[in-house]
Amino acid sequence: MNNAPLLELRGVGITAGDRRNRRTLVRDVDLTVAAGETVGLVGESGSGKSMLVKSAMRLLPRHAATSGRIDFEGRSVLGFSRRELSAYRSRDVALIHQDPRAHTNPLRTIGDFLVEGVVAGKLLGPREARQRACALMAAIGITDPEHRLTQYPHQLSGGLLQRMMIVAALLPSPKLVFADEPTTALDVTVQSEVMAILQEQIRERNLGLLFISHDLDLAAAVTDSLAVMYAGTVVERGTTAEVYSRPLHPYTAGLLACRPSATAVTRLKPIPGRPVSAYEVASGCAFAARCPFATEECRKDRPQLRTVEDRLVACHRVEQIGAELAQVVHS
Amino acid sequence: MTTRSVIAPALVVEGLRKEFPAHSRGGKALVAVDDVSFTLERGGSLAVVGESGSGKTTTARIVAGLERATSGTVTAAGSGKGTARPVQMVFQDPFASLDPRQRIGAGLTELLRVRIGLGRAAARERAVGLLAEVGLDEQHAARLPRDLSGGQRQRVAIARALALEPEILILDEAVAALDVSVQAQVLNLLRDIRERTTVAFLFVSHDLAVVRQVTDQCLVMRNGRVVEQGPTAEVLDHPRDPYTRELLDAVPRPGWQPRRRSA
Amino acid sequence: MATLTATLRLRRMSTRRPGDPLLMVSAALAAGLVVLAVIGPWIAPYDPAATDVLAASQGPSGAHLFGTDSLGRDIFSRALTGARLSFAGPGIIVLGSAGLGTLLALAAAWHGGWVDRLLNRLLTLLFAIPGVLVAVVAAAVFGAGFWAPVLALTLVYTPYVARVVRSVAVRQRQLPYIEALQLAGLPTWRICLRHLLPNVAPIVLAQATIGFGSALMDFGAVSFLGLGMQPPTAEWGVMVADGRSEVLDGAVQQSMAAGLCIVISVVAFNVLGERLTQRFGGTR
Incomplete structure (x- = not known):
């Protein structure tokens, strides 16, 4: 994957609130997505x-502010004019939400919903848009597409509606797709199907995909590289196979270790405490309070991402705890 | 097992x-x-x-x-x-299954006094015991649900259910x-x-x-x-x-x- | 679900902003007015009933802050003393209608079905009747005075409270915590009074505050029409009416002072109520 990156985030930080009470939600995140690459967050x-994705589409609410650089094909997204922004949103990138029902107007037909964006963006004429939508539906295995166009969201199951969201996302032929927990609201059997369709389409078109999920197993199955976030920062980044099979950050290892298995009964090894947000962390490593390996240094100095064995890890003690981490995951 | x-x-x-x-x-x-x-x-x-x-x-x-x-x-x-x-039940949504205006301890003692018939002191003691059973302590008793995390709220819901034996x-x-x-x-x-x-x-x-x-x-x-x-x-x-x-x-x-x- | 909590958190942060200047100002003003109404009779510089024919119909001066009326009574003292009565009427109306309305709302929300439908019909019917008219008719039937219009207006204000509180209570009723309490075997009255009521209380407060402003206006209007409080009682509505004859003689101070008192109070309580409603997220 030696393509120039489609999306490049450099030192991105997000704060929200008013002047008196500003809270950090995301701190100093670097991330790239290239064409044809699927990155898991x-x-x-x-x-x-999710905040990170919203900021990359400039969809954050007014009281939230983004710092750092967000570049799409070398152009600064944060510097886009209104017109550039609407062109960017309508043809360069697409977003698939977690809850398709909340993002469709119950009073409009599926057809209206699918073609509205591309027609308004003057990418396609109404008739052509409908034809393309039907072809896409057929391609992802939706039967009787013409009839579907005339149906309303409530007449479709959650899985089918999410497939419509995929159609809507792909219709303008974007270069990059953001998928924010696209299958979290779906049943597992439907999840498998929707993910298969999404993956197939992304590969066929050589698109970039930023896949956001809380499910490490799912993300590992569908991505090329992984970025694991904790309290607003990326704590580990690398190729999916490596991160998943041999985590270097204690948090990644903890996440892998605490997931129950469908094939064996074991005493689970939970991570103590609860996940925190960036603004709850005063100093030091955000994970230190829950980390079995934390030392005085971890509580005082915030670890920076550094390269360890071909990947990036934000942990002071990577070198010392490697062997023990492997034990945490595989026992 | x-x-x-x-x-x-x-x-x-x-x-x-x-x-x-x-x-x-x-x-x-x-x-x-x-x-x-x-x-x-x-x-x-x-x-x-x-x-x-x-x-x-x-x-x-x-x-x-x-x-x-x-x-x-x-x-x-x-x-x-x-x-x-x-039969008691623990619901899915930890954010909606506790009375948002009742402190954790007060909710437990209410159940224990009204349903089990314990006196004030005994109910309070049992409430602390129940919280301990689910991994919470006295300090959580004084809090409102909104001051607890999702996991802690679900623990409280379990404690409430167990309170009624x-x-x-x-x-x-x-x-x-x-x-x-x-x-x-x-x-x-x-x-x-x-x-x-x-x-x-x-x-x-x-x-x-x-x-x-x-x-x-x-x-x-x-x-x-x-x-x-x-x-x-x-x-x-x-x-x-x-x-x-x-x-x-x-x-x-x-x-x-x-x-x-x-x- | 992680996304959901993140957005919720973000939204909560934005609505929990401490500074709502309008809320603060109106709350301070309303509180100040209530305090004045309570202590008014004790701090009034003159006896509100004392006439002084030699100083009749004077404009504002150092001795008489708001001037005097045609009988030479000190308008400032009368306005201060009258505040108590002017607030007592609406106060009782609001307490009564909020209590009754909340009770009806909780019953409707709890039982749903035909109880709810019946209440809805009843409210629709009551909405069609203009408040002041009912108060006037009540005064005509039961005689002018304090209680007839107050009780009539209590009845008229009840549906306004009931409608808003019902919508909030219905939403609360469907939350799992109510089901959990039922499953725990707590008596229904206890769930309603100890759990449902505290959770709708903020919106009751907000509605009562708005109602107080309107009731103040209506109660004043009834007195103005001569069917509520009677002269020579110091009450704002009565004072506005009393002042009418003086206006023709060029002495506007009495009507003006009492009228301003009413306007300021109504605005203060209405704005406060609106801001509270906003904050507590009720639907109108």
Whole structure:
């Protein structure tokens, strides 16, 4: 994957609130997504992963501010004019939400919903848009597409509606797709199907995909590289196979170790405490309070991402704890 | 698992059926639960597994008495003795299942005083004990639900249910809304409770991995009907029904690839 | 779900902003007015009933802050003393209608079904009747004075409280915590009074505050029409009416002072109520 990156985040920080009470939600995040690459952004609640996607689309609410650089094909997203921004949103990137029902107007037909964006963005004429939508639906295995166009969201199951969201996202032929927990609201069997479709389409079109999930197992199955977020920062970044099979950060290891298995009964090894948000962390490593390996240094100095064995890890003690981490995961 | 002497079952459900009336005149009534029967032993743990629309939650709500069955019987142990409720329930959403304006300790002592009949001091002492049992301490007693994390709230919900010394504890997707790292804590807690007490679990869940950890028996539902039933390990390791197999195949795990159904 | 909590957290942060200047100002003003109404009679510089024919119909001066009326009574003292009565009427109306309305709302929200439908019909019917008219008719039937209009207005204000509180209570009723309490076997009255009520209380307070402003206006209007409080009682509505004849003689101070008192109070309580409603997220 030696393509120039489509999306490049450099030192991105997000704060929200008013002047008296500003809170840090995301701190100093670097991330790149290249064409044809699927990047997983994994973290629990409060990790800031959804905020990051919102900021990359400039969809954050007014009282939230983004710092750092967000470049799309070398152009600064944060510096876009209103017109550039609407062109960027309508044809360069697409967003698939967690809850498709909340993002469709119950009073409009699926057809209206699908073609509205591309027609308004003057990418396609109404008739052509409908034809393309039907072709896409057929391609991802939706039967009787013409009829579907005339249906309303409540007539479709959650899985089918999420597939419509994929159609809507792909219709303008974007270069990059953000998928924010696209299958979290779905049943597992439907999740498998929707993910298969999404993966197939992304590969076929050689698109970039930023896949946000709280489910490390799911993300590992569908991504090329992984970024694990905790309390608003990326704590580990590397190729999926490596991060998943041999985590270097204690948090990644903890996440892998605490997931129950469907094939064996074991005493689970939970991470003590609860996930925190960036603004709850005063100094030092955000994970120190829950980390079995934390030392005085961890509580005082915030570790920076550094390169360890071909990947990036934000942990002072990577070298010392490697062997023990392996034990945490595989026992 | 520890072996338990089996006396009378904690819960016997026979031929349960629930129809919801049709929305429009002339429309067909929706059958949410169709001929469901099962037995939950005392101190046992039974999983009701299924996807949305399978009827698993409706079944649990009927057992809890929150919904009335169209036909069929639910017999819970201890339903004869006085006013005590043999069935308690922990709900999915930790953010909505506690009174937002009542402090944790006050909520527990209210239950203990009104339902168990303890005096003020005894209730307070027992409340602290219950909080300790679920891994919380006195300091949490003074807080409001909004000052607790999702995992802590779910612990409080469990403590509230246990306060009434039920025979059966229904857990309706009780860990589904929790972050994984916290989910593991609550699952361990549930296992500890099983070892400590004789309360029986009716564990409603869509998550097979979670079900594996805390149940001995398992019931797979689809479209209101039971498709497979047996010991959890047996059902998950050697599924007989194709739907159970499909469910298992869809669980992401190392080496897993998403698949489009051929149907 | 992680996304959901993140957005919720973000939203909560934005709404929990401490500074709502309008809320602060109106709350301070309303509180000040209530304090004045309570202590008014003790701090009034003159006896509000004392006439002084030699100093009749004077404009504002150092001795008489708001001037005097045609009988030479000190208008400032009368306005201060009258505040108590002018607030007592609406106060009782609001207490009564909030209590009754909340009770009806909780009953409707709890039982749903036909109880709810019946209440809805009843409210719709009551909404069609203009408040002042009912008060006037009540005064005509039961005689002018304090209680007839107060009781009539209490009845008229009840549906306004009931409607808003019902919508909030219905939402609360559907939350699992209520089901959990039912499952725990707590008596219904206890769940309603100890759990449901505290959770709708903020919106009751907000509605009562708005109602207080309107009731003040209506009660004043009834007195102005001569069907509520009677002269020579010091009450704002009565004072505005008393002042009418003086206006023709060029002495506007009495009507003006009492009228301003009413306007300021109504605005203060209305704004406060609106801000509280905003804050507590009720639907109107």
